[in-house]
Amino acid sequence: MIEYRNLRIAILGAGSVGAQVAALLLEHGEELAGRVGAGLEVVGIAVRDLDAPRTAELPRELFTTDARSLILGADIVIEVMGGIEPAREYIELALTSGADVITANKALLATHGPELFAIAEQVGAQLYYEAAVGGAIPIIRPLRDSLAGDRVRRILGIVNGTTNYILDRMDRQGDSLESALAVATELGYAEADPTADIEGYDAAQKASILASLAFHTIVPVDEVHREGITGITHEQVRSAQRSGYVIKLLAVCERLTDPETGVDGVSARVHPALVPASHPLAAVHGANNAVFVEAEAAGDLMFYGAGAGGVQTASAVLGDLVSAARRHVVGGPGVAESTQADLPILPISSVVTRYQITLSVYDRPGVLAQIATLFSEHGVSVEAVQQSVPAPVSGGPGDEPGGATLVIGTHRATEAALADTVAALADSPVVERVESVLRVEGL
Amino acid sequence: MIEYRNLRIAILGAGSVGAQVAALLLEHGEELAGRVGAGLEVVGIAVRDLDAPRTAELPRELFTTDARSLILGADIVIEVMGGIEPAREYIELALTSGADVITANKALLATHGPELFAIAEQVGAQLYYEAAVGGAIPIIRPLRDSLAGDRVRRILGIVNGTTNYILDRMDRQGDSLESALAVATELGYAEADPTADIEGYDAAQKASILASLAFHTIVPVDEVHREGITGITHEQVRSAQRSGYVIKLLAVCERLTDPETGVDGVSARVHPALVPASHPLAAVHGANNAVFVEAEAAGDLMFYGAGAGGVQTASAVLGDLVSAARRHVVGGPGVAESTQADLPILPISSVVTRYQITLSVYDRPGVLAQIATLFSEHGVSVEAVQQSVPAPVSGGPGDEPGGATLVIGTHRATEAALADTVAALADSPVVERVESVLRVEGL
Incomplete structure (x- = not known):
């Protein structure tokens, strides 16, 4: 009535x-x-x-x-x-x-x-x-109200449908980035100027909103570390598959403690990442979105659905x-935003995660030992190494006679230590080229 | 402050x-x-x-x-x-x-x-x-508030962790129902008296709550059709796998129109069902819960997480x-429950879905034609038939020499028509036994 x-x-x-x-x-x-x-x-x-x-x-x-x-x-x-x-x-x-x-x-x-x-x-x-x-996916209310009595530790979000569509096509159809983007544009998943999507600006805005809500702390978008998908190659996608991963553009919001200073804070970042094929986020196909939330009491939650569309x-x-x-x-006032926690926002260099680094190296005796030493000197612990001498592919990274490819998975390390390691690798006389550096999330 | x-x-x-x-x-x-x-x-x-x-x-x-x-x-x-x-x-x-x-x-x-x-x-x-x-999974607020401007068409919920644990073990470890239940009890997933879980009472209570919320209509628990998992056999689980399905105990809440009377109403039911292996609900393992929501504007959404635990x-x-x-x-009053729609609650006989029926038949010429006629006489359209003459297994349904197994998938049919068909099958001289009747959801 x-x-x-x-x-x-x-x-x-x-x-x-x-x-x-x-x-x-x-x-x-x-x-x-x-x-x-x-x-x-x-x-x-x-x-x-x-x-x-x-x-x-x-x-x-x-x-x-x-x-x-x-x-x-x-x-x-x-x-x-x-x-x-x-x-x-x-x-x-x-x-x-x-x-x-x-x-x-x-x-x-x-x-x-x-x-x-x-x-x-x-x-x-x-x-x-x-x-x-997340378009139609209820995620704001769950974070603001349902999880208001819990402590969110980490959010891993696929929050941009365009890039998920592109990466999913690269993964499942074997498309190049260019042709996947062309299809996405034709189908209306990508705009005429796709910069906001493929460079991660859209995802960074959403990361800012999610992090602010989840951590009761204002996290401005310019504090969100941002990398887009334009550097992702067909070869990286195939290599990820061989290692049991898929590449997703993730918004990662987390509480963390700076390993150097001991400061407890929060961090938000957007970048392509390797996600294990068995992780629920790996099964998010097409232009769909999903937000995976790790909370102290609630455990792991996932919210899935159409991330866009009128x-x-x-x-x-x-x-x-x-x-x-x-x-x-x-009548009566509604719920105010809660930003009382006001936690420090830590820079990307404080982030601790795992990495997969792909190197083209000169195929000489002792190369592996030299590279392993270089990692250990920078405090980055190697978890696994895969070496392959690929068949020459015209124009591919294995085209140089005598070259080999090393795929190195690390244990958890800081971004700072990793950056130093990668810089040293690039300068090393045994390394021909650093082909790819990807973070690994959701392990 | x-x-x-x-x-x-x-x-x-x-x-x-x-x-x-x-x-x-x-x-x-x-x-x-x-x-x-x-x-x-x-x-x-x-x-x-x-x-x-x-x-x-x-x-x-x-x-x-x-x-x-x-x-x-x-x-x-x-x-x-x-x-x-x-x-x-x-x-x-x-x-x-x-x-x-x-x-x-x-x-x-x-x-x-x-x-x-x-x-x-x-x-x-x-x-x-x-x-x-759904334990920690935010589902009440999303249904009550986030989807309040939409029309929910159907909910498919895995809302009981105990039975999902049991069915998942039967599917992935090949356990019998009894041994899976024993493990669940030992691990604390099942109570000493597991009746409320395995007979579907717990899931029916949750279906009543979800249907009431989603359809703005009070759906009392005694109007929820309820079947437990105690009739599910190891053979049914294996047969489901061969057909590309997993068996899940589902709470199904839907808006539907009674095909006989044309009355628009709602229905809630709990029963084991075949779910396509590619459906997101098929990937819900262990004691986890998930609620899959189909809404008119929002499309398909899924909410996933730990369904129980202190x-x-x-x-x-x-x-x-x-x-x-x-x-x-x-200050101020909060949000009242909305039950203004007050839609009629339709009985299980009005439900229209797909079925998979497994029959042991006598292996005579013309059996398939007789059975197909019987389906068509009852207005149930057959989509696919698989016939197999299983190797004799001691004590198994294929133990009778000369017997064959028919697995029949139907198009959408009413529960009433299906019940009549199954009764006629049981009486048919060419049918030795109706081994299994399972609904198929999520196609």
Whole structure:
């Protein structure tokens, strides 16, 4: 039974997510109203161009180019326009006018999140963002609420569908990076300019959001170490397969203790990593996302699903809308962000993990001993070495007569020690070339 | 900064979950207080026997046998004693006295949930139960909040760790049901009386809770169709493997339309089922749980983790505690259960799914044609037939000279049509025995 006034919903943006949000809300409005206890009235959709093509048919009279007036007449504002400005300005206007805001804008949250949360808290409004990470996968609420009584140790996330699609094709179809990217672009998984995805910027924004939530500590995106997948070669993918790994672009957020200083802190990084084929993350195929969480009491958890897509992301936005609308009906402030832990953010050099290093070496007696000595001098312990003298492949790294390939797996070592080791390897007279250095996660 | 009075926490029960809740709360109380903005003071732990052994060391002065007085002095009551009475009575007392309640008691929720939620709503208190399903896996909040703007079509859940452990051993170690159960008992995965687990009662309670949440409709546990795993044989598991399946005990909750009456409704059932080896649920090993959700907009999602265990379940309880405590600090009522959809609950006979039927037949000419006719007469369409004349195995179903085994996979058919077909097969002169009838889910 509905005994509450209609809630006025403003939608900013009618792109792939916005159009689906509006369409679903218009179609299922009555069902959602029943869940909320109040009608949900779409009062307008702010767009830049009234005549642009849309992915869903929407009543033309809802469109407006006057976002400000729309915002000032709304109870709840849904920001699905993306980009930093004017999205930031509009959200600030909405919050200060007392509206709750729902956003899917990870770029904005990763850069201006703390200031927006502070405004929301000050005026007693709420800022919801389930759709900002992992598309339809519920991960924000589980981290913020369900795991609020636990201590998250580590998050390993496949949080970018484009790069997962590309790496999965390289792994399963044997594609080169270039041809996998071309297919991804053709299928709409990659944008015309794929930089944000393949260089890891998108994943770094999500890592910033996940780390901030999980560790109750603001982790700005510029503190997230970032490496993209453009350096990943077909040969690395094949070599990973032979060693029982798949290569995934991971967002790794973890609590750690700096081995030098003993400082307890947190770290967030995005880079391609070797993941054991038996790890649940290795089975995440195509453009899907998954977030693997290691918590002190809960143990290992995984959240899996479609990481992007207009209608999938719209599901997360509408989940937030129901939450926001229920709060209007029952009254009272919502949940504030918790950043009380305020742990130090440690640089990438403090990170301790395992590595796999592939070297082209001159095939001379004593090479292995020299290289092993070099590792031990830098305090990096070797776990396994595989040596192969590959058949000459035209243009491949094994093309030089007499060359051999060494694949070296290390025990856990600091990034700093590893970097020194790699620098020394590159200078070593027995090493022809350092072919590849990859971190190993999830062991 | 903490500017709020201490919140008084009462714990009812100090079994495997209760002792861990108390221990973690005493150990991490300050950290959690920071997240909440108020101190969390354990004012007592109600037990039946002050001297019983505990899985964690706890200050003796906290124990009391006077649960009622403890409840009446608390802001938040954590019920982890289990069973129906006196748990029900204590929760009612706590709610009516204005305390928020956190429970892990699926048996109680599945039988008395609606009345307890009604009391909570009436007095403006909250009843939290993230730990009741899936142990540490956040599934209640995602269903209630994150997916509140979507339409859940189907849930396929592995929600009982004991039976998953047993079936996984049968699948991967080749154990018989009896020996797998013996190992499970020895390792503490199964209780001395395993009936609640292996007969599917525990899973049915969880199915009732999940279906109620997902479909915004009260689905009482006695409306959940229930079959346990005691009929599952080593031969069925091996035969499943040969067909590319694994056998899992599934809780299946779905929206469906009765094919006869055209009534739209919901259904919940628990039974062993064949799951394709490529389905994410097939990779859920050991005592782990996973809930696979198919939603209209979000697509397929999966939530995976430890489904039981004292400390894991304690993580979920403490997540609820932080939520409840935050609500005390910020004020205002919480979220009420949504049961407004109130959809009809359809009987198992309305369910439409696929089946695999294994028959021992007399090896005569024309047998296959007679059986195919019998299926078509009952409106069940055959998708695939595999016939084999097994080598005689002493005591096995192939021991009769001249006998053959037919494995028949069907297209989607109603339970009613299937039941009629199976009855007719059992009466057919060419069928020696119906060896096995299993539903196929997740295709």
